Amino acid sequence: MNPKRVATLHARPLKKVSQFIIQKGVLLLISAIFLVISCAKDDDVEPIDNALLIASKKSTKSHSADMVLTWNKAMQDLYTFPRGVGTPPISSAYTWTLVHLAMHDALNSITPRYETYARVAVDKDADPDAAVAQAAYDVILTINKIPFAPAFVPQNLTSIHSLLETSLNAIPDGDAKTKGIALGHAVAQALMAKRASDLPHLFLISPNTPPDGTQPGEFRYIFLPPAPGGKGFAFPDFGKLQPFFMSKDDMYIPGPPYAVNSPEYASDFNEAKTYGAINSQVRTADQTEIGVFWSENSNRSWNFVARQVMESYNPQSQNAWKAARYFAVVHGAIMDAYISTTISKIQYYTWRPESAIHLADSDGNDLTVADPIWKPLLPTPPIPEYPSVLSFSGAAVGQFVFRHFGDRDNYVINQTSGFVPGVVRSFSSISDAVKENSLSSIYSGFHFRQGIEIGEVLGKSYGDYVFENALKEKN
Structure with a gap:
């Protein structure tokens, strides 16, 4: 079944979404400092009794995933219009990943069913729900203390404060609850401390650095009025972050893009010029909607898909441990997609369609024609083109979800967009959603076809990798 528009409220969304994207661009200009907090030492971790582990695994199978799903839904709501406006996808991916790893680690620091990301002393007597809620809350609040934190966390956290209170009030007072809260604090502290080396690489904008390219095909800055000199390079050092699940940061660097004087490049150029203007x-009107619809935060959009697929199964087949691991891998994979593609983008340093079309008279290709006033559907992101992180991240999540639920692809997915209230797009499979997500970057004027196709190939491969290697089940 082809994706279709199910409902639109009032006016077409293009004008509103364009405004939202511009607001996000302004926030890319703010530099940030990461709050470093102390760490629980690895040698403080108490040994795990194998007999206890076997017995406790049985008890976790029936523990409800409700608390994990509640905090996951709270994150989804936090990054949905209007609260999510202003948090760039790449920096908010960092927050989503840490919050979900915190919930995963909290549960596995009570009953170690899966590998943890960070390590704290196991407390088998801690209440799982108290540990999950407190760990998620602490991570959000810690990141919210970063100067200029709106790039990482929406600033109206009233709902998050209320949710912690509601979550903890629902748990009977007693030693288990007290220990659960303490464990949540410890897990968040250990997790954030493990990422303390991120500090030098989290600044959001680099004015005029790296420099403008000079040769055909090299990245050119797009004028960005709030930036110094009107030029700013977004998140230049995210490629230096330690990956969350990749064994090394250059695992998924693709081969080079087409030469600008090749016929393949010209074909992609003319498609982007025609469809992305x-x-x-x-x-078509439907393609315009696609271009705008998927331009939002990738974590929110793919979290929505992942939840729908999970909820299509009997709820009794899920438990807190499974759900926490599932969402931790989903969001860690998206963050690794940003890390990997940042490395590739800087390595190949290719221009965006907007620059390519303005400067086509100098590209040495007789099959391209310049248009110095050409503008894309949405404002061009201030970072090189190749490959597409939107395609990489969507394909990675899609493939992981596909593998997680037994290689089944046929699901009814009614997808919303955090930036286009009232619009729903329907799909009959994960792969249909992955494909439309990728194509949106041509319709928005962001990418050439090779960039999105390579992104999908990389993402699918990485989806297989995280399914087989990330947060593995303990024997």
């Missing part, structure tokens, strides 16, 4: 005469 703000005033395109060939892009």
